[in-house]
Amino acid sequence: MQLDFFPSRTLTLYLAKLFVVRIFAVLIMLVLVLLALDLLAETGEILAAPGNGQAEILQYASLRVPQLLSRFLPYSVLLATLITLVTLNQNSEVVAMKAAGLSAHQVLSPLLLTAAVVSLVSFGFNERIVTRANATIKAWQAADYGPIPAATGGAGTPRSNIYLTDGDNILTAATLTGSGNATVLTGVTWYARAPGGIIREQVRASRATFAAPGWRLEKPVKFDVAGAITERPAALVVGQSLSPERIMLQSVDADAQSFWELSHSIDAYEAAGRNTDEMRAKWWHRLSGPLSALLMPLLGSIAAFGLARSGQLFVRAIIGMALGFAYFVVDNAALAMGSFGGYPPLLAAWAPFFLFLLLGETVLIRTEE
Known part of the structure; x- marks a missing residue:
């Protein structure tokens, strides 16, 4: 069993199912709350445009939902990781898995696999839906929520x-x-x-x-x-x-x-002798951003191990949450530095990911393995 990365098929499906259900539950809760707050702030401006009504409010909500889903999916994975692992620890299921001969990495492997699938889905969702929603809502806001000028010449979204x-x-x-x-x-x-x-x-x-x-x-x-x-x-x-x-x-x-359209824009900027640091940093972040979901089970894993009756389970959960939110802070800071040339674009996009990957592995190995 120690030579297998994944536990048994039954246990893998059980843990993956728990994790997926909690990811979607947390994500839906976050999106609904944040969308309600956003609508409270924007509804007045939407209705101020002549002819706008309930249909335009629903249209705005349909454009904001993809943005909120994309932005808060990694946070949902982090919170779902903590909820799942704390529950397993409290019910002594982690103890049972360890007693059966599973290592800490084997216990986490179903969660890591699920997070990898979430990362792939997130990348595709960002490319096909979120980029179009960004373009449409910015054009609509530029028109003060009035009619958006029709695109001509086959240029697509204004x-x-x-x-x-x-x-x-x-x-x-x-x-x-x-x-x-x-x-x-x-x-x-x-x-x-x-x-x-x-x-x-x-x-x-x-x-x-x-x-x-x-x-x-x-x-x-x-x-x-x-x-x-x-x-x-x-x-x-x-x-x-x-x-x-x-x-x-x-x-x-x-x-x-999209990822490929941005590649062509970067090439055009370089051919014109323009600075491309900001665009390259965002281009690389199109890859590293969705992969942040893959880090969350590792950063939150500290909540899974250690005896629940020791009284330190809550402290472990707080530490896991702090590690996860620290990653988002460092990632945003590095991306901002890369956008104005403080860091090379490649380093700005990938350094936080690998830094916290090593940090998560170090914490996991030193505390459990």
């Missing part, structure tokens, strides 16, 4: 919160649709600035199209800061050096692109 520089001048847009010469910007603001960053004039327009070169603002409203004069010219072309290709490069949202 991009949101566009910020571009043309020398000293700045062009912003709420959404971008289409591609190439068919690119359309909506909710456009043009800031003409003097050297030193002082704004000379501000121009607002509901829509802008590519004028080859520049961008033609439709029904613009121009405000001269020095003279405090508002004008309404028939048409105005701005941003002569801003090509559609440059705009597409500057409007990339890593959270709204």
Whole structure:
């Protein structure tokens, strides 16, 4: 038995079933509570848009649920690990398994296998559903929960919160649709600035199209800061050096692109001589992030071993929870450091995973094996 990584088939299925049920129970509880709190904060803004009602609130909830599922799945695995192992310990089932000749790693192996499957499912869910939900909800929020501009030119979901520089001048847009010469910007603001960053004039327009070169603002409203004069010219072309290709490069949202789309965006940035540290860190984190679920049984395993009657079971559970939450803190800090170049992207994405993998193994071996 000691040479087998997994215990018997019956015991493996029993532990895996316990673990899966608790993962889903905790995840559903977290998502429902957090969704209710989020709806309390956002419902007013959703209903403030003309024509919005219950259908739009339900639409918002359907877009937020995938985001919440993706974000809190690793936390659910951690809490489910602690609940499962504490219950097994209290019922002396861990003692029975140890007495049957199982090692600590064999006791944990069904949980680790289940967590590995959860990681694979999480990766696929993020790529197929969460990225699309991110893109849609950002475009909807950029339109103040009003109608989202229809995508043209086969470009798919509109991009949101566009910020571009043309020398000293700045062009912003709420959404971008289409591609190439068919690119359309909506909710456009043009800031003409003097050297030193002082704004000379501000121009607002509901829509802008590519004028080859520049961008033609439709029904613009121009405000001269020095003279405090508002004008309404028939048409105005701005941003002569801003090509559609440059705009597409500057409007990339890593959270709204799939793993392979992000790879192509990184290649395009490198070909243009742009910095790719932030995008590469998020690209690597697309792999290391879902694998965080695999760490949770190992970090929470301290709650499984040690006699329940010793009075230290609660302390062990707290230590396991602290280890798990410490991983999330370190992971987020490392990703932030990698995004602005403090760490190499590969190190920022993978160092926390391997650090806590070694830490979990060390704690498990020193305390039990």
